[in-house]
Amino acid sequence: MPDENGKCAVPCTVNGEAVTLHAYPMARLLDVLREELRLTGTKEGCGEGECGACSVLLDGALVNSCLVPILQAEGAQIKTIEGVASGEQLHAVQQAFIECGGAQCGICTPGMVLAAINLLEKNANPDETAIRNGLAGNLCRCTGYIKIFESVVRACQNTEAKS
Amino acid sequence: MTDRQLVGKPVPRKEGRDKVTGQARYIDDLHFPDMLYGVTVRSNAPRGRIQRIEFENDAIPWSELTVVTARDIPGENSVALILLDQPYLADEFVNHREEAVLLLAHPDRHLVEKARRAVRIEIEPLPAIFSIEDSLNRKEVIWGEDNIFKSFQVEKGNVDEVWEGADFIIEGEYQTGAQEQLYIENNGVIALASPEDGVTVWGSMQCPYYVHKALLKLFPLPEEKIRVIQVETGGGFGGKEEYPSMIAGHAALLAWKSGRPVKLVYDRAEDMAATTKRHPSLTKHRTAVTRDGKLLGIEIDFTVDGGAYATLSSVVLSRGTIHAAGPYNCANVRIKSRAVATNAPPHGAFRGFGAPQSIFALERHLNKVAATVGLTPEEFRRRNFLHEGETTATGQVIHEKVDLNGLMERAFELSDYYQKRESFAEANKFSVKKKGIGFASFMHGAGFTGSGEQYLQSVVGVEATTEGRIRILAASTEIGQGTNTIFGQIAAEALKLDYDLIEVAKPDTGNVPNSGPTVASRTVMIVGKLVESAALGLKQTLVQGGFLTEDYTQENFQTACLAYIEKHGALKSFSQYKQPETIRWDDEKYQGDAYGAYAWAVYVAEVTVDPLTYEAHVDDFVALQEVGRVIHPILAAGQIEGGVAQAIGFTLFENVVWQDGRMANSQMTNYIIPTAADIPPIRVFFEETPYAGGPSGAKGIGELPMDGAAPAILNAIEHATGLSFNHVPLMPEALMLEMEKS
Known part of the structure; x- marks a missing residue:
C-alpha cells in the first residue's frame, strides 16, 4: 500500500542483502537502484530496453532494469554488477x-x-x-x-x- | 635488471578493474549536494524568428525554476571553436529544429522535465533548406553570402590536359548519409559557477581545453577561474569533441544564475537528435585512364553538408579532401571541395572525419574504372598504387617504406580472395542466395592536418610524486581507446620502470597542460611521443643533477626522485611539440606534407545477399593494416574491430531518417546499430614498419578502420549481385528496388 507520499515499501534482496525500498509504484528499478541505493554501476543507455546497459539479474533472469517497475521487484533476488565480485576476488x-x-x-x-x-x-x-x-x-x-x-x-x- | 620491455605487450588496462566491477564513476553517477537538474528547451522550427516564449501549465511552480535565456549570458553568446557563428542560446533567430532557446533547472528532475514540455516558443517560420543540392543552388541563403562554410582546391599537374588523350573517361556520383556516433553514454556535465569562485565543469568529453576555451568566451572570467575536468567517459568517437562545449556552457549558465550545482545530462532521444552526426556527403568523380589501366587524371568534386553552423566542418572537409584521391600515384589531380550550410543541427566530428566519405567514393569508383578498362579491381590498383618516393595529391613525397601491393596480396591470402572470387561467381549461378567478395585499399593520415600540430604546440608533463611514483600530466582523455594504458607503457618503457609505477593524472585543466584534443588518431603518435620525451627529460634532470647514474634499478630511480623532491620541492619535466623540419605544408595552396605519417590498409569483405529478404550480411571481414609499431596488441586490435563494426553499421544498418532537418528516428529502437548477432568475424592483422616520428615507432590507428569497410562491402555486393550501388547506408529497401528491376 502506498504511504501518504504515494510511495510503496518494496522488500527485496539486493546483492544478497535484504532491503526495503521506498518508491513510487511505477518508479523504474534502474532509478531506485541508482538513486536510493546509490548502486551506480547499473547504467542508463537508452531508457527503452534496447541497449542493455541497465541489465541486472532479477531472480536469476537477465532484465533491463529501465523497463521494470519497482513493484515487480517485490520479494525478488536482485544482483547488480556491485554484487558480482566476492570482495577482492573478481568473478x-x-x-x-x-x-x-x-x-x-x-x-x-x-x-x-x-x-x-x-x-x-x-x-x-x-x-x-x-x-x-x-x-x-x-x-x-x-x-x-x-x-x-x-x-x-x-x-x-x-x-x-x-x- | 629484469626485462622491462613493455611496448608490444598486452599489459592490463589501467582502469580495467574499475570498469568491470561497476566502480568507474561516469558523470551521471556523480551527485552533488543541493544539485539542480537542468533541461534544454529547443526550437520547434527549422528556421525562423522567435516571436514570444510562454510558460504554460499553471500547475508548474514557475517561480521555483531557474530560467536562463540569451539575455542572461554574462559574456559572449557564441560557442568558441573556429568561427563564432553558433550561439549558446538563440536570441532572435533559430536555424535548426534542435537549436537551444531556453534553459530550465529545478531540484526535482521529473518536475523540470514537465516544465520543459510546458514552455511554448512561438516562431515565425522562414524558408529552410535541407539538402546539399538546395544549398549549392542557393534556394535560400541561410549562412553568409553563399551557404559555403569553407572550400578547398587541390591541384597537382594539369588535369585539364588529360581528357583529350585519354582512352577512357569514367564518371561517377557517390553519396554517404549521416551517422550517429551512438556512444552508449549520453552527453552530460555538472557545473558549479559564480562570479567569485569562477566556473568548474565536470563532464563526459574528449577535449577539456576546447571546453575551457569556449567557457572563457561565455563568462567574463580570467583563464585560471575556469576549470574543466573530464570524468570517466563512456565513448566518444568524435561525438564528444565539440558538443561538450555547448552542454558545459548551458549547465554553467544555469549554475551561474541559480548559485547551485547543476547537472545536465541528455537522454538518448535528445542526444541523438540534437548533437552532432557524421557529415552527409556527395562526391563526383571524373577519371581519365589509358587502355592499359594507368591513371592519367583524377578530378573530384566533394561536398559535405555541415548543417546550420560552421563548427568543425572546415576541418572535416580538409581531411576528406586530402584523402579523396587515396593511395594512388597519379600525375594530374584536381580536388574541389566545399562544406555547405543546411537547416539541420550542425554535423561534426566522427571517427574518420571526412575521410570515410571521400574514400567510399574513390574505392567504389575505381572498381567502375577497372571494369571499364577490362581489368580486375586488384590488377587496376596494382598498376596505380603509390610507392615510396612518389607523391600524393597534395604533392607529399612518401618517404615511408610502403608496399601496398604486398599488403593487398597478403590480405587476399588471408581472405582466400582469388579462390572465393571464382567459386562464388560459379555458385551464384545456381544458388538463391548470392555470395560476393570485395575489397578496398586506402590510407589514413595520423595527427592534425598540415600545420595543425605546429599550431597546437601541445605540451605533456611527467612528474615524480612524493610516493615515489611517476605521474603523466596530459589533457588527452581516456574514452575507451586506452590512453591511460598506452601512456603508462610508453613512460615505463622510456624510464625502464614497472608499468604499475606509472599513473596518469585525470585530465583537469587546473592541473594538466594542454596536450591538445583527443582526436585525429594523434594520441599515441603525437602525444605519446611527448610522453616519451618528457619522461626522458625527467630522467635527464636526475642524471644531470647527480641524483642518478645511467645504469639504474627501479629502486635507485625512486630514491633519486625522492632526493630531488626533498632538495628542490618538486620534480617535473615538460615536453612541447616541435614540428620536424622535414614536414612542410602550404596552407594557401593546400600543398605539401599533409600528415607526418599514414597508416596503410587493405580490407576484404565477404557478403551474402538474400534475394528474399533483401538483406546483405557480412560473413567474414579481413582487416590488414600497416600502422608502425603496435604498442598494445589487444587495444590495437580492439580499435580496429570496433571501428570496422561501426563502419559496417555505417554501410548496412544506420539510417538517419530526416524530416525537415530533424532526425525522425532518434531512438535505439529505430536507429539500428550492429549487435553481437550481426557482426562477422573481424580478423585483424598488422604489419609493423616502425615510424621514426612516433613513440617506439608507432603511428595512429584510431580512425583508420572507419574508412575501408563501406566500399569493400559494396564492392562485394556488386560481385554477388552484379548491381552497382553508390550510396550508404544501403538499406534492404534500396536492394529490393534494384534487384526487382534486374
Missing part, C-alpha cells in the same frame, strides 16, 4: 574481460558482464552462436564485440581449469 567473467580487452569505454560493461554470467549459468560451454545470441540484447559501440566473445570463451576456460 571469472570480470577477470576475463580484463585479460581479453572486453571492456573499452566501460559503459556497457556492467550489463555485458551480467549478460555473460547469465549466459554461462544457463550454458557452461556455449558455442559461438550461443555466445552471440546470449549477448545480442546488450549493445557495445567500442569493441565490435569480438573481444567480448573472446572474454566469454576465456571465462569458460579459466573456470574449467579451476574445477
Whole structure:
C-alpha cells in the first residue's frame, strides 16, 4: 500500500542483502537502484530496453532494469554488477574481460558482464552462436564485440581449469 | 635488471578493474549536494524568428525554476571553436529544429522535465533548406553570402590536359548519409559557477581545453577561474569533441544564475537528435585512364553538408579532401571541395572525419574504372598504387617504406580472395542466395592536418610524486581507446620502470597542460611521443643533477626522485611539440606534407545477399593494416574491430531518417546499430614498419578502420549481385528496388 507520499515499501534482496525500498509504484528499478541505493554501476543507455546497459539479474533472469517497475521487484533476488565480485576476488567473467580487452569505454560493461554470467549459468560451454545470441540484447559501440566473445570463451576456460 | 620491455605487450588496462566491477564513476553517477537538474528547451522550427516564449501549465511552480535565456549570458553568446557563428542560446533567430532557446533547472528532475514540455516558443517560420543540392543552388541563403562554410582546391599537374588523350573517361556520383556516433553514454556535465569562485565543469568529453576555451568566451572570467575536468567517459568517437562545449556552457549558465550545482545530462532521444552526426556527403568523380589501366587524371568534386553552423566542418572537409584521391600515384589531380550550410543541427566530428566519405567514393569508383578498362579491381590498383618516393595529391613525397601491393596480396591470402572470387561467381549461378567478395585499399593520415600540430604546440608533463611514483600530466582523455594504458607503457618503457609505477593524472585543466584534443588518431603518435620525451627529460634532470647514474634499478630511480623532491620541492619535466623540419605544408595552396605519417590498409569483405529478404550480411571481414609499431596488441586490435563494426553499421544498418532537418528516428529502437548477432568475424592483422616520428615507432590507428569497410562491402555486393550501388547506408529497401528491376 502506498504511504501518504504515494510511495510503496518494496522488500527485496539486493546483492544478497535484504532491503526495503521506498518508491513510487511505477518508479523504474534502474532509478531506485541508482538513486536510493546509490548502486551506480547499473547504467542508463537508452531508457527503452534496447541497449542493455541497465541489465541486472532479477531472480536469476537477465532484465533491463529501465523497463521494470519497482513493484515487480517485490520479494525478488536482485544482483547488480556491485554484487558480482566476492570482495577482492573478481568473478571469472570480470577477470576475463580484463585479460581479453572486453571492456573499452566501460559503459556497457556492467550489463555485458551480467549478460555473460547469465549466459554461462544457463550454458557452461556455449558455442559461438550461443555466445552471440546470449549477448545480442546488450549493445557495445567500442569493441565490435569480438573481444567480448573472446572474454566469454576465456571465462569458460579459466573456470574449467579451476574445477 | 629484469626485462622491462613493455611496448608490444598486452599489459592490463589501467582502469580495467574499475570498469568491470561497476566502480568507474561516469558523470551521471556523480551527485552533488543541493544539485539542480537542468533541461534544454529547443526550437520547434527549422528556421525562423522567435516571436514570444510562454510558460504554460499553471500547475508548474514557475517561480521555483531557474530560467536562463540569451539575455542572461554574462559574456559572449557564441560557442568558441573556429568561427563564432553558433550561439549558446538563440536570441532572435533559430536555424535548426534542435537549436537551444531556453534553459530550465529545478531540484526535482521529473518536475523540470514537465516544465520543459510546458514552455511554448512561438516562431515565425522562414524558408529552410535541407539538402546539399538546395544549398549549392542557393534556394535560400541561410549562412553568409553563399551557404559555403569553407572550400578547398587541390591541384597537382594539369588535369585539364588529360581528357583529350585519354582512352577512357569514367564518371561517377557517390553519396554517404549521416551517422550517429551512438556512444552508449549520453552527453552530460555538472557545473558549479559564480562570479567569485569562477566556473568548474565536470563532464563526459574528449577535449577539456576546447571546453575551457569556449567557457572563457561565455563568462567574463580570467583563464585560471575556469576549470574543466573530464570524468570517466563512456565513448566518444568524435561525438564528444565539440558538443561538450555547448552542454558545459548551458549547465554553467544555469549554475551561474541559480548559485547551485547543476547537472545536465541528455537522454538518448535528445542526444541523438540534437548533437552532432557524421557529415552527409556527395562526391563526383571524373577519371581519365589509358587502355592499359594507368591513371592519367583524377578530378573530384566533394561536398559535405555541415548543417546550420560552421563548427568543425572546415576541418572535416580538409581531411576528406586530402584523402579523396587515396593511395594512388597519379600525375594530374584536381580536388574541389566545399562544406555547405543546411537547416539541420550542425554535423561534426566522427571517427574518420571526412575521410570515410571521400574514400567510399574513390574505392567504389575505381572498381567502375577497372571494369571499364577490362581489368580486375586488384590488377587496376596494382598498376596505380603509390610507392615510396612518389607523391600524393597534395604533392607529399612518401618517404615511408610502403608496399601496398604486398599488403593487398597478403590480405587476399588471408581472405582466400582469388579462390572465393571464382567459386562464388560459379555458385551464384545456381544458388538463391548470392555470395560476393570485395575489397578496398586506402590510407589514413595520423595527427592534425598540415600545420595543425605546429599550431597546437601541445605540451605533456611527467612528474615524480612524493610516493615515489611517476605521474603523466596530459589533457588527452581516456574514452575507451586506452590512453591511460598506452601512456603508462610508453613512460615505463622510456624510464625502464614497472608499468604499475606509472599513473596518469585525470585530465583537469587546473592541473594538466594542454596536450591538445583527443582526436585525429594523434594520441599515441603525437602525444605519446611527448610522453616519451618528457619522461626522458625527467630522467635527464636526475642524471644531470647527480641524483642518478645511467645504469639504474627501479629502486635507485625512486630514491633519486625522492632526493630531488626533498632538495628542490618538486620534480617535473615538460615536453612541447616541435614540428620536424622535414614536414612542410602550404596552407594557401593546400600543398605539401599533409600528415607526418599514414597508416596503410587493405580490407576484404565477404557478403551474402538474400534475394528474399533483401538483406546483405557480412560473413567474414579481413582487416590488414600497416600502422608502425603496435604498442598494445589487444587495444590495437580492439580499435580496429570496433571501428570496422561501426563502419559496417555505417554501410548496412544506420539510417538517419530526416524530416525537415530533424532526425525522425532518434531512438535505439529505430536507429539500428550492429549487435553481437550481426557482426562477422573481424580478423585483424598488422604489419609493423616502425615510424621514426612516433613513440617506439608507432603511428595512429584510431580512425583508420572507419574508412575501408563501406566500399569493400559494396564492392562485394556488386560481385554477388552484379548491381552497382553508390550510396550508404544501403538499406534492404534500396536492394529490393534494384534487384526487382534486374
